[in-house]
Amino acid sequence: MIWKTIKVGFHRLGSPPNFYRLCQRFSPWLWGGFFLCAAVGLYQALYVVPPDYQQGDSFRILYVHVPAAWQAMAGYVVMAILAFIALVWRIRIAEIMAMMGAPIGAAFSVICLATGSIWGRPMWGTWWAWDARLTSMLVLLFIYLGIMGLYSAFEDKRKGARIACILILVGLVNIPIIHFSVEWWTTLHQGSTIRFFGESTMHYSMMPPLVWMTIAVKFLFAAALLDRSRNEILDQDRRRRWVLEHAGVNR
Amino acid sequence: MIPEFDYAPYVWSCYGLFAIIVAWQIVQPMIQHRRLQAEIREERALTAGEYDDANP
Amino acid sequence: MTPTRKKRLVLVGLLVIGIGAAAAVAITALQSNMFFFITPTDVHAQTMPPDRQFRLGGLVMAGTVERDPHSLAVSFTVTDGAYELPVTFNGILPDLFREGQGVIAHGRLGEDGQFHAHEVLARHDETYMPAELARALERTGHPMEANIQPGPTARQRD
Numbered sequence: 001m002i003w004k005t006i007k008v009g010f011h012r013l014g015s016p017p018n019f020y021r022l023c024q025r026f027s028p029w030l031w032g033g034f035f036l037c038a039a040v041g042l043y044q045a046l047y048v049v050p051p052d053y054q055q056g057d058s059f060r061i062l063y064v065h066v067p068a069a070w071q072a073m074a075g076y077v078v079m080a081i082l083a084f085i086a087l088v089w090r091i092r093i094a095e096i097m098a099m100m101g102a103p104i105g106a107a108f109s110v111i112c113l114a115t116g117s118i119w120g121r122p123m124w125g126t127w128w129a130w131d132a133r134l135t136s137m138l139v140l141l142f143i144y145l146g147i148m149g150l151y152s153a154f155e156d157k158r159k160g161a162r163i164a165c166i167l168i169l170v171g172l173v174n175i176p177i178i179h180f181s182v183e184w185w186t187t188l189h190q191g192s193t194i195r196f197f198g199e200s201t202m203h204y205s206m207m208p209p210l211v212w213m214t215i216a217v218k219f220l221f222a223a224a225l226l227d228r229s230r231n232e233i234l235d236q237d238r239r240r241r242w243v244l245e246h247a248g249v250n251r
Numbered sequence: 252m253i254p255e256f257d258y259a260p261y262v263w264s265c266y267g268l269f270a271i272i273v274a275w276q277i278v279q280p281m282i283q284h285r286r287l288q289a290e291i292r293e294e295r296a297l298t299a300g301e302y303d304d305a306n307p
Numbered sequence: 308m309t310p311t312r313k314k315r316l317v318l319v320g321l322l323v324i325g326i327g328a329a330a331a332v333a334i335t336a337l338q339s340n341m342f343f344f345i346t347p348t349d350v351h352a353q354t355m356p357p358d359r360q361f362r363l364g365g366l367v368m369a370g371t372v373e374r375d376p377h378s379l380a381v382s383f384t385v386t387d388g389a390y391e392l393p394v395t396f397n398g399i400l401p402d403l404f405r406e407g408q409g410v411i412a413h414g415r416l417g418e419d420g421q422f423h424a425h426e427v428l429a430r431h432d433e434t435y436m437p438a439e440l441a442r443a444l445e446r447t448g449h450p451m452e453a454n455i456q457p458g459p460t461a462r463q464r465d
Contacts, residue, residue, distance in 0.1 A: 031277070038273075042266070046254055046266075047254060049437075050437035050438060050439060050440075051256075051257075051437070051438050052435050052436065052437070052438060053436050053437065053438045053440070053441030053442075054403065054431060054434075054441075055403070055431065055435075056256075056257045056258060056438070057256035057257050057258055057259070057262055058256075058257070058258035058261055058262060059435060060256070060262050061261065061262055061265045062435070064265055064266060064269040065265070068269070084319060087315060087319045088312055088315045088316045088319055089312060104276065107272050107275070107276060110272065111268065111269055111272055114265075114268055115265040115268065115269070118261050118264055118265050118268075119261065119265070121261065122258050122261055122401070122402055123401065123402065123403050123429060123431060124401060124403070124428045124429055124430070124431075125399075125400070125401030125402075125403075125404075125426075125427065125428045125429055126426075126428055129343065129428070130343075131343035132341050132343065166322065169319065169322060169323050169326070170322075170326050172323065172326075173326055173327055173330040177330070177334070184334075184341070185338075185341040185342050185343065186342045186343050186344050186345070186346075186364060187343050188343055188344075188411060188428060188430060190430065190431055190432055190433045191432075191433045192433060193433040193434075193435060201432075201433050201434045201435070202434070202435040202436075203435060203436040203437060203440060205437060205440075206435050206436070206437070220273065220276065224276045224277075224280065227280035227281075227284075228280050230280075230284070231280055231283045231284050231287060234284070234287050234291070235287055238287070238290070238291050238294065239294070243291060244291075244295055
């Protein structure tokens with residue numbers, strides 16, 4: 001009984017017009033959530049938090065660098081789950097959302113790599129080093145670009161999406177490599193500050209902006225994902241009746 | 252108003268880059284949506300035979 | 308679940324497990340090449356060919372930093388607690404370079420038993436705390452900066 005209800009619900013959600021409306025309705029709220037959290041987080045990061053004992057004010061870069069890095073990885077896991085659903089159940093909405101996550105994840109990877117580089121110059125003394133953490137993060141960016149390229153290379157969007165979904169699952173191995181690189185090998189990059197098990201090595205007075213910014217980029221990812229998926233479904237279905245009948249084309 | 256940091260150029264360029272990329276995530280889907288709507292309107296006009304060459 | 312879906316589920320599951328296993332094998336095989344730097348203990352354990360470039364990582368031993376007042380030349384000792392190695396360098400040090408700080412020196416081991424670096428990077432730890440708190444801790448006698456004692460034996464490369 002319950003199983004059936006879930007199934008019917010999924011199919012309703014999975015119908016393009018319903019999904020389109022859903023994206024339209026939720027996207028502004030998610031953007032609102034992003035701006036609210038980011039405003040609090042940025043204010044605290046730039047005005048409230050005291051300078052670090054070793055790194056001075058340069059450590060404030062952490063508040064964009066770390067949330068972006070986490071989101072680049074978390075976004076990938078979300079895409080992998082969607083890709084798994086897409087490959088097994090052939091749900092079109094899951095295919096589209098998995099594909100549309102790639103440019104957003106790539107954007108977060110770029111933020112992470114660029115801010116890390118700018119931070120590394122004064123602190124480490126170099127813009128870049130080929131250590132395991134930095135290299136595996138660069139590989140993540142290339143995987144994101146590969147997914148985007150593969151998807152756009154196919155005339156048949158559904159076929160392209162399925163093949164790119166396989167690439168997403170293949171690339172999933174890189175996520176634990178990024179996370180554990182600082183433990184398995186010696187790296188220029190320092191170990192993890194925030195630990196889910198055990199004590200974090202950041203003073204509690206420096207934590208709030210990190211939490212706010214982390215939540216903010218989660219909202220950003222979700223909002224951008226809905227916006228992009230809505231466009232993609234409109235693009236693919238442009239000759240279908242539901243698009244011609246409504247979808248706000250006239251408005 | 253603007254806090255004075257040591258390593259200010261490094262800190263501000265990071266926050267600036269973040270702002271630019273976030274703005275792009277908002278603006279790019281918006282532009283694409285406008286473009287798609289225009290294309291769909293045009294195609295619909297074509298099929299309905301109402302296409303106006305001078306003012307598409 | 309329909310049989311086709313079950314088949315797809317198994318297939319996709321096998322794909323993920325297969326890739327994971329392949330990656331694990333590859334990483335294990337590449338293990339030694341993935342290390343960004345080696346420690347003075349590693350240097351001691353294996354005799355490095357004299358012309359081979361490598362990266363040496365460790366902490367700057369307290370009281371060993373000597374700067375030449377007329378040039379950028381600097382010498383210091385890198386330790387990992389067990390072994391230590393003297394390093395010479397001629398160039399600009401990163402801002403974080405100080406006694407007790409983690410550093411990575413890139414260069415080669417000379418005939419004189421010293422490590423001649425052409426690049427020195429600072430490695431900071433994962434601790435973040437307000438500067439004022441660190442100063443307060445120092446006043447009360449619990450400084451945050453790692454106090455590196457010389458190793459049990461000041462043995463260098465034989």
